[in-house]
Amino acid sequence: MEHKHTTSPFITVRNSTIHGRGVFAKIPIPKGTRIIEYVGEKITKKEADRRAHIPLNKHKEDQSCGAVYLFELNKRHDIDGNVSYNTARHINHSCEPNAETEIIRGKIWIIALRDIAKDEEIVYNYSYGYEDYHEHRCYCRANQCVGYILAEEHWPKLKK
Numbered sequence: 001m002e003h004k005h006t007t008s009p010f011i012t013v014r015n016s017t018i019h020g021r022g023v024f025a026k027i028p029i030p031k032g033t034r035i036i037e038y039v040g041e042k043i044t045k046k047e048a049d050r051r052a053h054i055p056l057n058k059h060k061e062d063q064s065c066g067a068v069y070l071f072e073l074n075k076r077h078d079i080d081g082n083v084s085y086n087t088a089r090h091i092n093h094s095c096e097p098n099a100e101t102e103i104i105r106g107k108i109w110i111i112a113l114r115d116i117a118k119d120e121e122i123v124y125n126y127s128y129g130y131e132d133y134h135e136h137r138c139y140c141r142a143n144q145c146v147g148y149i150l151a152e153e154h155w156p157k158l159k160k
Contacts, residue, residue, distance in 0.1 A: 007087065008036040011122065018092040018140050022121045029116040035099060038071055038088040038108040040081035048078040071101075071108055079108060093149045094123035096142035127151035133158075 010029050016022025029035060043051070048070050069081035069089050081089045088110055091099070098116050101124055102109050116122060128136055128149050136149040146155050 010035050011087070013087060013090045016092055016121060018094065018121065018123070021090045022123075023087070023091045025116045025118050025120050025122060028118050029112050029122075031112050031114050033112045034104075035110045035112060035122060036088045038079065038081055038101065038110060039086050040069065040071070040079045040083050040089075042073065042077050043080050044077060045075075048080065051080060073103065073106070073108065092121065092123050092140070093126040093138060094140040094142055095125065095138060095145040096140070097124040098122060099124045125152060130154040130157060 010026060010033065011023050012026045013021055013023055023036075052068060052070055069086070071079045071081055073079050083089075091110060098113055098120065099110050099122050100113050102111050110122065110124060112122075113124075123140065126149050128151060130150065133148045133150050133154065138145055138147055138149045146158055148158070150158070
């Protein structure tokens with residue numbers, strides 16, 4: 001199956017102060033803009049569970065590894081975005097996101113939550129669950145960073 005590289009007129013990929021590579025605005029991006037589609041291999045939940053442990057185990061051996069690119073599509077399927085043609089896989093997590101993800105007609109879109117300035121890094125909250133949260137440190141350096149990649153609904157639990 002031939003895959004075309006996901007591109008967007010709005011973005012460029014370069015080194016990030018958050019983690020590895022990041023996605024940055026090439027031009028100002030208005031609030032509500034669909035910036036780029038998150039693409040990859042459509043897999044079953046069972047296969048996603050199997051794949052999720054591979055990078056996490058590698059991370060225990062090598063701190064520079066450990067990126068998980070699995071994205072929940074629906075109740076039966078996930079998207080494994082760990083493919084060369086998925087530019088959106090370089091978008092980092094932040095506790096103060098300027099973008100969000102939305103599933104529109106079976107496609108995962110990264111959408112601007114507010115106006116994004118030229119050269120600003122595009123970030124969204126990966127919204128990980130509370131289980132095993134301690135394995136996912138956050139380095140976003142945002143004013144309200146909670147220290148972990150975690151869905152905002154779970155933040156109050158950290159304060160206990």
